[in-house]
Each structure stands twice: as C-alpha cells, then as structure tokens.
Amino acid sequence: MTDPTVSNKKRTLNRRQILKGVLGIGACMSAFPLTKAQALKRDVDVIVIGAGVAGMAAAQALVQEGYDVLVLEAKGIIGGRLKTDWSLGAPFEVGAGWIHGPVGNPITDLAKSVQAKSFVTDDDSSFVFDHKGGEIEDKIITNKFKDLMRVYKKIDDTFDSDQSLEKAIKRVSPQTLEDPVSRWMLSAYTEFDTGGSIENLSAYYFDEDEAFDGADVVLLDGYDSILEPLADKVDVLLNHPVDNIEYEAGDGVTVHANGEAFEAYAVVCTCPLGVLKSKKVKFSPALPSRIQKKIDRLGMGNVTKAALKFESAFWPIDTQYFGVMTEDKGRWNYFLNYRTFSDENILLGLSVGAYAGKIEQLPEKDIVDDCMMVIRDMFGVDIPEPMDFLVSRWSKDPYSLGAYSYTRVGNKPADFDDFADPVEDTLIFAGEHTTFKHHATVHGAYLSGLRAAEQVMELIE
Ligand SMILES: Cc1cc2nc3c(=O)[nH]c(=O)nc-3n(C[C@H](O)[C@H](O)[C@H](O)COP(=O)(O)OP(=O)(O)OC[C@H]3O[C@@H](n4cnc5c(N)ncnc54)[C@H](O)[C@@H]3O)c2cc1C
Structure with missing residues (x-):
C-alpha cells in the first residue's frame, strides 16, 4: 500500500x-x-x-x-482453557476452576452480570494425610507453612542472580527438600499455583506476580x-x-x-x-x-485434574480439601470435595508439575487407577471403584499444549x-x-x- x-x-x-x-x-x-x-x-x-x-x-x-x-x-x-463439563451432574471445570481473588477482579463482574452463584472455598478446611494415611495435625501444617515462607524470604535476601527454586532451597535450607510436609507444600501450593516444577521455576520471580484480594470462589453454574x-x-x-x-x-x-x-x-x-x-x-x-x-x-506448566464420582461419600463431607503426601512429588496431592457445594459424591484430584506432564501420557483409565491408589491411601483399600470419571489432559490438547505459563529459571x-x-x-x-x-x-x-x-x-x- x-x-x-x-x-x-x-x-x-x-x-x-x-x-x-x-x-x-x-x-x-x-x-x-x-x-x-x-x-x-x-x-x-x-x-x-x-x-x-x-x-x-x-x-x-x-x-x-x-x-x-x-x-x-x-x-x-x-x-479454550475455560470449559465446564456437566456429564457427572456437577460442574467439572476441565480448565480454570476458581476465580482467584474475587475482590476487584473483573471476572467477578462478569460472573455477576450473568447472576452466577458463587461458593467460597475454604482453604482452612482441610485434612492432610501422610503417604500411609496417617493424619497430620493442623498445627504442624501451620508451622511448616511459616517455615517455608521463611525459606522463600531467605532466598530473596540471599541471592542476586537467578537459579531454580529447587537449587535455591537446597542452598539455604537443604532439610526443606527432605521434609515430607514441606515437600508436599512445595508441590500442593507452589507447583499447583505456578504449574511449573520447582526444578524449573525461577527462584527470583516464581511468586512475584500479583493477586486480587479475597478468598477464592467457584461458580456453581459453571465457570x-x-x-x-x-x-x-x-x-x-x-x-x-x-x-x-x-x-x-x-x-x-x-x-x-x-x-x-x-x-x-x-x-x-x-x-x-x-x-x-x-x-x-x-x-x-x-x-x-x-x-x-x-x-x-x-x-509452560502442567496440571492434571481427575474428577471421580462415587455412589456415596466415604469421606467427611464437610471438609473442603484433602491433602496427601504422596512420595512422588506432584502426584495427586490435593483433592477438592464436591460435597461441600454439590450433592454429587465427587472428589477432584490434582496432579501438578513434572508428574502431571508424565501422567498425561497415559490412557484415561490408567490415570484414574493411579488417582484411586492415592485415594485408597487416604480412605482405605476397601473403598469402591468410581461409577464415573472425567480427566483433563491439557498437555495433549493440540490447541493448548500445557496448562498455563510460569516463570522458568532465567525468565524476567x-x-x-x-x-x-x-x-x-x-x-x-x-x-x-x-x-x-x-x-x-x-x-x-x-x-x-x-x-x-x-x-x-x-x-x-
Ligand atoms: C487445568 C487448569 C486449571 C486452571 N485453573 C485456573 C484457576 O483456577 N483460576 C484461574 O484464574 N485460571 C486457571 N487456569 C488458567 C486459565 O484457564 C487460563 O489462564 C485462561 O483460561 C487462558 O485464556 P486464554 O484466552 O489466554 O487462552 P485459551 O483459553 O487457551 O484460549 C486460546 C484459544 O485459542 C484456540 N487456538 C489455539 N490454537 C489455535 C489455532 N491455531 N487457530 C485457532 N484457534 C486456536 C484454542 O482452542 C483456545 O480456544 C487454569 C488452567 C488450566 C489448564
């Protein structure tokens, strides 16, 4: 022209x-x-x-x-990565599940404009199990969380060049990587938040993004x-x-x-x-x-979701989340209990980081079997098989090829x-x-x- x-x-x-x-x-x-x-x-x-x-x-x-x-x-x-599947009778959010920080968040306005009913998920309502099914006291979780925040602060204060989060932790507090509760938090909190594994996350920037205020909510009519x-x-x-x-x-x-x-x-x-x-x-x-x-x-990180629907609930129905300290980092270490906001007996398991990338290579039924092994660690070997299930595999979706972006070591x-x-x-x-x-x-x-x-x-x- x-x-x-x-x-x-x-x-x-x-x-x-x-x-x-x-x-x-x-x-x-x-x-x-x-x-x-x-x-x-x-x-x-x-x-x-x-x-x-x-x-x-x-x-x-x-x-x-x-x-x-x-x-x-x-x-x-x-x-795209916002997709609700109703085939289990309750909203299975294949991609995004929560409005993170609903206060001042423009997505809250969109939800209000369609009169979407929301439910505040309660992060403080949880049972955390060790890998043999023993329950970990709340007090231990609270203290270990404070310890982990101190480790993150020390990393910020100590280094002036980037490295992986795992390396940085190893340098300032090697015992954190050995401790099962801290390892679980690294995965259930940090790797889930970011989608990246601690081996790849930037120690400098992995948690420098911003958030809106307020406890996270799910939308009962589907995200x-x-x-x-x-x-x-x-x-x-x-x-x-x-x-x-x-x-x-x-x-x-x-x-x-x-x-x-x-x-x-x-x-x-x-x-x-x-x-x-x-x-x-x-x-x-x-x-x-x-x-x-x-x-x-x-x-580009990975998060795998598996929604397993059962005939009846064999878990405490009022507890929001179940955590489990699986030995493989990232393996089904967090479960959302649908009974807190729905009549359907659904447990939603989450695998994150490197484990998610690995498990998504398997057929759906194998993914569900893997998830069931972990649920049995929590609630006993006698629990029944699920009546139905849904699994997400975003790394295999040709129009996504992963869950969401993260700051890899060296990124700014x-x-x-x-x-x-x-x-x-x-x-x-x-x-x-x-x-x-x-x-x-x-x-x-x-x-x-x-x-x-x-x-x-x-x-x-
Ligand atoms: C498992 C999972 C859990 C998540 N949890 C949360 C959460 O709880 N809260 C939250 O806020 N966020 C969450 N997210 C992140 C959130 O879903 C995404 O950040 C957001 O939906 C991305 O929107 P987008 O428009 O950037 O990309 P997308 O939604 O991926 O949209 C891109 C679109 O482009 C299309 N496309 C791709 N290639 C082509 C092509 N060649 N030609 C034409 N079209 C193409 C795709 O099909 C897609 O529709 C989660 C994501 C995943 C995967």
Whole structure:
C-alpha cells in the first residue's frame, strides 16, 4: 500500500481507508490474494485468533466500539482453557476452576452480570494425610507453612542472580527438600499455583506476580457461564485452526485457516504459549527474535485434574480439601470435595508439575487407577471403584499444549510483558502468557484481551 497516511511507524488508519486499500486495484496483501468476491465476503477490520477468554474479551471490546471483528477458533466450542463439563451432574471445570481473588477482579463482574452463584472455598478446611494415611495435625501444617515462607524470604535476601527454586532451597535450607510436609507444600501450593516444577521455576520471580484480594470462589453454574456476555454479538468461526499468519507494516494481515484466507487490518493472536512454542502456526515474515526468544524461554506448566464420582461419600463431607503426601512429588496431592457445594459424591484430584506432564501420557483409565491408589491411601483399600470419571489432559490438547505459563529459571517479567508491543503495527499478542502481573489466570487472559483491543483502537480509528 502506498497510502501516505500509513507511512509513519505509529500511524492511525481510518477503517474505510483500510477496506479501500484491501479491495483496491493491485492492493495485494499476501502471496494468497483473495478474489474480490471472497474479499468482500471475508474482509473485516480485525481478526482475533482463539475464542478463549483473551480472544473473546478483545473481540467483545472491539465489537462494542463498532469494529468488524471475526474470531477464528480451532475447536468446535468457545472458551479454550475455560470449559465446564456437566456429564457427572456437577460442574467439572476441565480448565480454570476458581476465580482467584474475587475482590476487584473483573471476572467477578462478569460472573455477576450473568447472576452466577458463587461458593467460597475454604482453604482452612482441610485434612492432610501422610503417604500411609496417617493424619497430620493442623498445627504442624501451620508451622511448616511459616517455615517455608521463611525459606522463600531467605532466598530473596540471599541471592542476586537467578537459579531454580529447587537449587535455591537446597542452598539455604537443604532439610526443606527432605521434609515430607514441606515437600508436599512445595508441590500442593507452589507447583499447583505456578504449574511449573520447582526444578524449573525461577527462584527470583516464581511468586512475584500479583493477586486480587479475597478468598477464592467457584461458580456453581459453571465457570464457563462468564463467556456469555463476552460472546454477545461476536462472530466466531468454529473449527477453523489457523496455520499461517502473514503480516506486513501498513499492509494488514492475511490469516489462513481451514484452507481459507481471511484479510484484515490487524490480527490479535491469542494462541496459547504451548501452541506458539510448537511452531505449528507459521508467521510470515518470521516473528522478530525479541518475541521468538520469549516464546522459547517462558515456561509452560502442567496440571492434571481427575474428577471421580462415587455412589456415596466415604469421606467427611464437610471438609473442603484433602491433602496427601504422596512420595512422588506432584502426584495427586490435593483433592477438592464436591460435597461441600454439590450433592454429587465427587472428589477432584490434582496432579501438578513434572508428574502431571508424565501422567498425561497415559490412557484415561490408567490415570484414574493411579488417582484411586492415592485415594485408597487416604480412605482405605476397601473403598469402591468410581461409577464415573472425567480427566483433563491439557498437555495433549493440540490447541493448548500445557496448562498455563510460569516463570522458568532465567525468565524476567519483561518476557511476558514485552508481548504487549504490537509487531509491525498489525500483529498483536494477547493471552494469559502476555502479562507477568496476572499470568496463568482467567483474569490475566481477560485483561490482556482488553489491552489488545485498546491497541487495535489506537491503530485503527
Ligand atoms: C487445568 C487448569 C486449571 C486452571 N485453573 C485456573 C484457576 O483456577 N483460576 C484461574 O484464574 N485460571 C486457571 N487456569 C488458567 C486459565 O484457564 C487460563 O489462564 C485462561 O483460561 C487462558 O485464556 P486464554 O484466552 O489466554 O487462552 P485459551 O483459553 O487457551 O484460549 C486460546 C484459544 O485459542 C484456540 N487456538 C489455539 N490454537 C489455535 C489455532 N491455531 N487457530 C485457532 N484457534 C486456536 C484454542 O482452542 C483456545 O480456544 C487454569 C488452567 C488450566 C489448564
């Protein structure tokens, strides 16, 4: 395009100019030019790749401002890592389960807008078992937790270069790694929070992100109910996995999905970090090395969930969580008791970090058998088999390839935040992995989507 209004680096285009440019004689934006008829049918102002929370938030904000937006989604449903499965009779949150820190959290507002009923999960209501089923006193848990916080503080005070969290602990307090209660906390708290294993987490930055206030809540009508206001009046093309994104300063983008080409002025790419790492989506030209390096460097963690439904409850129904100090770090060491907020007799087990990555290679039934072994350690060998189960395996999902991003040793906050700089004023990244402050969360994804929408609005009037 030779339009003089687009010659400055930070230019603002009028949308009519863009469309004129796209459809004009000789205005070939790509090596796959569309026919005029196709272009007329397909052309939009902005293409959003991915209908997860980030993509839908960006699309909704743009639609509200009158932009023509098309969302291209690889799967047959919207929501991405926000997905509620009701087949067990209660909401199994395959991906995100909690609104972390609901006070001041924009996701709480979305939940309120659909009158979603919430339930505050009580972190203080728990039984923790050793690996032989012996119960650990609350007092021990409280004291060991304080010890662990002291170890983390000592790490902060002692080192001025990065290393893995495991190495740092070994250096300041080697006994912490040997102590079964502390090992359990490292896994059930830190590895679950971050998705990364302590061998890979940055000792410097693993816990430097920010949180909203308030005790975590689950949504009794399903977490995916918050998608409804985001999806209103937004055009989403499902079953359209994008495989190629061509972008050029001043010339807009051509996005290829399902053998079709779609043209727009700008593209918001919310492909998860795991997908970007896999290089299954090609960029032409190749991404600048400042972005590619971050994709390669950042950690993508794993969390496996198994919801097991039983005929009746053989566990104390009023206790929120059961912890178990499995010998393998990360192996089913935390269980959420559905009976505290539902009539269904469901225990939801969590495996995290390296163990989650390993277990997800197995068939579902083997994963459930592994989880049952741990439940039997807690409640006895005579408990029955589950009537039904559901298992998540995000590392095997080709459109996620992991659970959420984490700060790997050597990463810096800028490795997340630098994604926020548009590439060639046409390609804008969003998604949970593009914000250090709130990465690995639904609200982080949402806020990144709003940020991307604002960037588009700055570029296209
Ligand atoms: C097991 C698990 C537990 C979690 N627990 C919590 C929690 O309790 N609380 C919390 O706040 N957060 C939690 N999270 C994190 C939260 O789910 C994510 O941070 C958030 O949903 C990510 O949103 P996103 O839009 O960035 O990415 P996604 O939701 O992954 O959206 C990306 C979309 O892009 C699509 N896509 C991928 N590749 C392509 C392609 N080539 N072409 C077109 N479309 C494509 C995907 O199908 C997907 O729909 C959890 C995540 C997992 C996996």
